[in-house]
Amino acid sequence: MKIKDRIEKLHKDIETFVNNGEYENYLKFLSKFWSRSAYNQALIYIYKEHASFVMGYKQWIEKFNRIPVACTVCRSQKNKDCTCKERKAPIRIPQLAPIPYKNKDDEDKIWFKEVYVFDVADTEPIEGLPLKPLEKIAKPLLDDLDNFNTLESALIEIINENGFSFRYDTWDSEFLNGWCNYTLKEIVVHDERAESQKIKTMIHEIGHMFAHDIEKLGDMKKPKGHVEAEAESIAYVVANHYGLDTSNYSIGYVAGWTGGGDETTLKDTIQTVSKNAKMIIDMLGGKIDNSSDTNA
Numbered sequence: 022m023k024i025k026d027r028i029e030k031l032h033k034d035i036e037t038f039v040n041n042g043e044y045e046n047y048l049k050f051l052s053k054f055w056s057r058s059a060y061n062q063a064l065i066y067i068y069k070e071h072a073s074f075v076m077g078y079k080q081w082i083e084k085f086n087r088i089p090v091a092c093t094v095c096r097s098q099k100n101k102d103c104t105c106k107e108r109k110a111p112i113r114i115p116q117l118a119p120i121p122y123k124n125k126d127d128e129d130k131i132w133f134k135e136v137y138v139f140d141v142a143d144t145e146p147i148e149g150l151p152l153k154p155l156e157k158i159a160k161p162l163l164d165d166l167d168n169f170n171t172l173e174s175a176l177i178e179i180i181n182e183n184g185f186s187f188r189y190d191t192w193d194s195e196f197l198n199g200w201c202n203y204t205l206k207e208i209v210v211h212d213e214r215a216e217s218q219k220i221k222t223m224i225h226e227i228g229h230m231f232a233h234d235i236e237k238l239g240d241m242k243k244p245k246g247h248v249e250a251e252a253e254s255i256a257y258v259v260a261n262h263y264g265l266d267t268s269n270y271s272i273g274y275v276a277g278w279t280g281g282g283d284e285t286t287l288k289d290t291i292q293t294v295s296k297n298a299k300m301i302i303d304m305l306g307g308k309i310d311n312s313s314d315t316n317a
Contacts, residue, residue: 027115027135034067046070048254051295052262055302059295061116065138068114072140074155075114081139086150089139096145111143169216172263175308176223179301180208185230187223198222201229221260221267224301228255232297251293258298259305 047066053073054062065072081087090096092103093111100108117133124130146152180187185201189212199210199222208226210219229252260267 027117034063047291048257048294049261051258051298055258055262055295055299058117059292062295063291064115064117069112069140072114072142074141075138076141077136077138081144082147085144085153085155086147087141087144087153088147089144093143098145098147111139113137114139169220171309172220172305173223175305176220176227178308179227179304180223180230183230199226201226201233203234217265217267220265221256224259225252225256227301228252228259228297231300232293251297254294255298255301258294259301262298262302263305 050066050070051062054065054075057065065075076084078089081089088098089111090098091100091110092105092108094105094109095103097103114137116136116138118136119131119133121129121131141155177187184206186205186207188207188209190209191212197211198214198218199208201208208223208230210222210226214222229248232251232255233248257267
């Protein structure tokens with residue numbers, strides 16, 4: 022399939038799963054594949070929704086001494102060894118790989134080629150070779166919020182390093198948990214909320230800080246419902262990556278801002294959510310790793 026056709030089909034597929042009410046499942050899925058582009062995340066989801074860890078054929082062999090099976094039923098590693106009446110091959114999940122090049126005017130350009138990856142469930146260890154441990158897909162940081170202080174400190178660092186200040190405050194509204202003020206360059210969170218709510222709100226407001234400040238990456242002309250859906254979706258993905266399930270709050274929140282099912286709004290958020298969730302997870306990972314090294 023040509024890359025142009027692949028992307029056009031991808032847009033239609035995204036619209037389909039959003040229209041079918043699968044947005045919550047997709048956000049959970051993003052927390053596992055946060056490092057990949059929005060297009061490649063969507064391709065993995067569409068071809069194998071329950072995938073947990075994917076790599077190319079040679080990568081499985083070279084990095085983990087595993088190999089995609091020839092048949093997912095009998096688990097044979099070679100076609101000739103399959104004993105099934107009808108061999109069931111593993112799913113080849115397409116991915117768009119960027120290839121940089123220079124055109125005739127010496128300008129940097131990028132074109133894409135299609136490559137394929139396989140889910141870990143469709144691989145087996147190579148006989149005679151030592152097993153190599155799989156990389157962890159996510160770091161479950163927030164079991165019972167025992168590490169609240171670590172994550173809180175890392176989030177405040179991200180806020181400060183990007184030109185904003187942070188403070189806790191209290192107010193009477195039971196519905197308003199915090200805000201991001203672009204004029205004063207500050208993020209404020211209610212001091213009397215539960216720890217899990219504080220962390221979720223901090224990530225939500227950081228989502229605003231990155232995605233919706235006209236001086237940074239966003240477009241402040243987006244309607245209120247659109248930016249709130251994006252910020253809460255970013256918070257959902259990042260929090261879920263670190264073991265904090267915010268679905269009871271987040272999905273109702275997103276539905277409220279989008280009128281309970283604005284498919285166009287939800288579809289248009291996917292690129293923004295993917296890009297900014299990846300950026301925040303990258304930043305948090307570095308800070309939490311460094312904190313662990315310091316405290317060791």
